[in-house]
Amino acid sequence: MTPAKLPTITVEKPWGVASLPAPFAAASNKRIGEIWFDPPADCPLLAKYLFTSxxxxxxxxxxxxxxxxxxxxxxxxxxxxxxxxxxxxxxxxxxxxxxxxxxxxxxxxxxxxxxxxxxxxxxxxxxxxxxxxxxxxxxxxxxxxxxxxxxxxxxxxxxxxxxxxxxxxxxxxxxxxxxxxxxxxxxVARQSAVLLSGACFSVAYIEGKDLRPIAAVEGPLLLVPIAGSVEIDGIGVEAGECFWGARAAAITANEGSRFLVAGVGWR
Missing domain, CATH: 2.60.120.10 (Jelly Rolls)
Structure with missing residues (x-):
């Protein structure tokens, strides 16, 4: 596993939108319904944005x-x-x-x-x-x-x-x-917390620098910024991007950042 940002796949849908919100670029003459983050073979999860009209x-x-x-x-x-x-x-x-x-x-x-x-x-x-x-x-x-x-x-x-x-x-x-x-x-309150703890995967919401909900997690994480930016071993990840393979100990969050992290095998 090589930790990295995931490539995006933009998907047209009849129920999509003609104008995407920031931080995504507008797509002319297309109705975009989904933006996927293409997961590698070793990633058991998939993250994507949905935009519906x-x-x-x-x-x-x-x-x-x-x-x-x-x-x-x-x-x-x-x-x-x-x-x-x-x-x-x-x-x-x-x-x-x-x-x-x-x-x-x-x-x-x-x-x-x-x-x-x-x-x-x-x-x-x-x-x-x-x-x-x-x-x-x-x-x-x-x-x-x-x-x-x-x-x-x-x-x-x-x-x-x-x-x-x-x-x-x-x-x-x-x-x-x-x-x-x-x-x-x-x-979701504006404070870090575990949102889902399940057999298939778990999800936490992180607000600012408070990484306590994931501090003990050792396995690789899927990280999706909502606002602001996060650094993972020096690699910056911003809203509209997704990173697979993050280790909790390698995440450096800024005061104004908000992001979701997900993984398997932790609760």
Whole structure:
């Protein structure tokens, strides 16, 4: 493993935005929905920015065991840190009541799933954990950072009439369609803290020079600055960039910096 900044991949999406926010450069005549940080083979995580002008599909991801049973390498657990949100912007996470697999499939076919989703109002600084099996959708008018297992396995349940493939069989089979537990949502205070401590990966928010939440972590870290700059063994990393392979002891943060760090094997 060679610690380094990760290259970016810009992805056009019909639900993306025509004008990217700072620090990203504007892209003329394109609707950019995602900016990925291409992970090397030894990195089990993926970080990316999402920019939405309309709702994404309602979807669900399998866990590791469910994915392997379907020929995939791993499942997909993810989390979102909200950077910006227009007034009235929402995330769909969970369903208003428990739904069986048959009920979920029928609701997806009829379109009733739109009204059966729990739509949560969002503001900048909120953090959401999306475990495998969670029925979810990102609404329009939102900019966020997503950190996830390095997997692209997604089962699309409903896409508002857009002509894309649905995966109702697998999706309804792996879904745990229930209301969102309150523990999946955090209003991040402006202080360093562990946001997620899980079997697949953990995430911490770091404010300024307070590295205490990751001080004991020895494994490699994925680091995503939100504001300001961070140095890792003398390499500067700024908002809009991502670094893989950081060691906690090698991180030097500035007073005005804010960043996310993620890794596996620590809690």
């Amino acid at each position: 309309e709702r994404l599909s309602i979807q669900v991801h399998p866990d590791d065991a469910q994915a392997r049973a379907r020929g995939e390498a791993t499942g997909k657990e993810e989390c979102w840190f909200i950077l910006d949100a227009e007034p009235g912007a929402t995330l769909g996470i969970g369903t208003v009541r428990p739904l069986s697999a048959a009920e979920l499939r029928a609701a997806a076919l009829s379109g009733a799933i739109e009204d059966l989703m729990e739509w949560h109002a969002v503001t900048p600084g909120m953090f959401f954990h999306i475990p495998p099996g969670t029925v979810h959708a990102i609404g329009g008018g939102i900019s966020l950072i997503e950190i996830q297992q390095k997997s692209d396995v997604t089962y699309r349940l409903y896409d508002y009439g857009r002509p894309r493939e649905l995966h109702l069989g697998d999706g309804s089979a792996v879904a745990h369609a229930v209301p969102m537990p309150l523990s999946m949502q955090i209003a």
